[in-house]
Amino acid sequence: xxxxIRADVFQDLKGVGCPMNLVKTKVAFAKMExxxxxxxxxxxxxxxxxxxxxxxxxxxxxxxxxxxxxxxxSVLIRKA
Amino acid sequence: xxxxxNGETEELQEPAxxxxxxxxxxxxxxxxxxxxxxxxxxxxxxNYPTTFLQAGDxxxxxxxxxxxxx
Amino acid sequence: MxxxxxxxxxxxxxxxxxxxVGVAGQEKLLQAKVIIVGAGGLGSPAALYLAAxxxxxxxxxxxxxxxxxNLQRQIAHFSADIGAAKVESAAAKMQAINxxxxxxxxxxxxxAANIRKILAGYDFVIDGTDNFPTKFLVNDACVFLNIPFxxxxxxxxxxxxxxxxxxxxxxxxxxxxxxxxxxxVPSCAQAGVLGAVAGMLGTIQAAEALxxxxxxxxxxxxxxxxxxxxxxxxxxxxxxxxESCPLCGPHPVITELADVERTxxxxx
Numbered sequence: 472x473x474x475x476i477r478a479d480v481f482q483d484l485k486g487v488g489c490p491m492n493l494v495k496t497k498v499a500f501a502k503m504e505x506x507x508x509x510x511x512x513x514x515x516x517x518x519x520x521x522x523x524x525x526x527x528x529x530x531x532x533x534x535x536x537x538x539x540x541x542x543x544x545s546v547l548i549r550k551a
Numbered sequence: 552x553x554x555x556x557n558g559e560t561e562e563l564q565e566p567a568x569x570x571x572x573x574x575x576x577x578x579x580x581x582x583x584x585x586x587x588x589x590x591x592x593x594x595x596x597x598n599y600p601t602t603f604l605q606a607g608d609x610x611x612x613x614x615x616x617x618x619x620x621x
Numbered sequence: 622m623x624x625x626x627x628x629x630x631x632x633x634x635x636x637x638x639x640x641x642v643g644v645a646g647q648e649k650l651l652q653a654k655v656i657i658v659g660a661g662g663l664g665s666p667a668a669l670y671l672a673a674x675x676x677x678x679x680x681x682x683x684x685x686x687x688x689x690x691n692l693q694r695q696i697a698h699f700s701a702d703i704g705a706a707k708v709e710s711a712a713a714k715m716q717a718i719n720x721x722x723x724x725x726x727x728x729x730x731x732x733a734a735n736i737r738k739i740l741a742g743y744d745f746v747i748d749g750t751d752n753f754p755t756k757f758l759v760n761d762a763c764v765f766l767n768i769p770f771x772x773x774x775x776x777x778x779x780x781x782x783x784x785x786x787x788x789x790x791x792x793x794x795x796x797x798x799x800x801x802x803x804x805x806v807p808s809c810a811q812a813g814v815l816g817a818v819a820g821m822l823g824t825i826q827a828a829e830a831l832x833x834x835x836x837x838x839x840x841x842x843x844x845x846x847x848x849x850x851x852x853x854x855x856x857x858x859x860x861x862x863x864e865s866c867p868l869c870g871p872h873p874v875i876t877e878l879a880d881v882e883r884t885x886x887x888x889x
Contacts, residue, residue: 490638491630491631491634494631494634494637494638495630497637497643497644498625498630498637498644500644501622501644501645502622528640529640
């Protein structure tokens with residue numbers, strides 16, 4: 472399934488473990504306007520299990536989450 | 552008569568207990584090192600003898616604590 | 622917004638992760654100015670934690686030199702520092718923990734003549750002094766300069782602390798009025814103090830400074846927190862701004878800073 476939504480800001484967090492992936496996600500959000508979309512690439516395992524959950528807890532909205540061919544995940548989040 | 556002293560309920564056995572007497576009953580060694588608060592209001596030391604406790608009063612002894620540096 | 626370096630992101634990651642601090646809170650910390658009065662038992666842990674937290678500018682005031690009897694509780698000073706100025710000893714440790722921090726040292730004894738000039742411009746004051754005249758002077762100066770501060774005191778196994786937001790919450794004089802007579806006062810030197818009690822109290826004071834700067838949580842205002850480390854019983858005593866306060870009440874009698882007896886003061 473391909474999504475048509477375009478990210479305003481993109482961060483490739485491949486190889487970035489917990490919790491620095493969440494730290495970098497928060498820094499990216501801090502520079503964005505409300506309603507803008509952040510695209511992330513997250514590793515499989517703890518990163519994909521933890522980062523979206525924390526992002527939801529802070530009130531942001533996960534628009535899509537899909538696993539790529541190399542096993543990493545592409546996640547689109549709308550800033551609250 | 553029941554009052555609260557430092558957050559704990561205390562039964563006063565004597566009638567007409569003023570703040571000076573309460574400090575004695577509580578064995579406060581140096582009253583100069585305590586500020587007294589009665590029902591949330593500061594009471595000046597000179598008024599201890601004339602301040603008599605009533606049932607339900609809430610008394611706090613605030614200890615002067617000065618250490619910190621040397 | 623500050624552009625954090627990769628190292629800063631790692632260094633402050635545990636703050637940035639906190640919802641109540643976050644990126645914005647860490648930026649505020651890096652731009653904040655806090656001054657610590659006394660580089661002793663309370664000032665040591667406060668100085669180390671504030672430096673570690675990345676408080677951008679930290680002032681530290683003390684006229685003493687490090688003595689061997691300090692080392693049981695004044696954890697910013699090491700055995701090799703004996704004889705060194707406490708402010709220099711503390712500053713070296715703060716810089717070693719975090720080179721982001723600018724430390725300003727004041728090797729002076731605070732008194733009515735110099736306190737305004739030293740405290741002015743700081744966002745928060747930590748009172749880690751060892752004597753009542755200076756504690757009252759810090760309170761009065763903070764009220765006049767409108768600077769929030771944390772009062773702290775320790776004795777034997779006990780500690781007490783309260784945070785004052787001048788004009789809004791109870792000040793130290795609201796509850797304690799004036800210094801006790803000097804002959805009634807047991808000093809740490811005479812009475813002793815459990816070293817870790819200084820750490821507990823100074824660390825609470827540091828947390829209050831960090832909360833004030835970041836806006837996280839609720840400050841320890843209108844409340845005297847006391848504890849007894851023998852039982853680890855903590856108690857919160859409700860305080861309120863007193864109409865009868867000679868300093869911050871509606872009819873103040875203290876309208877200027879003055880040294881109380883026994884405050885030795887030499888202005889360099």
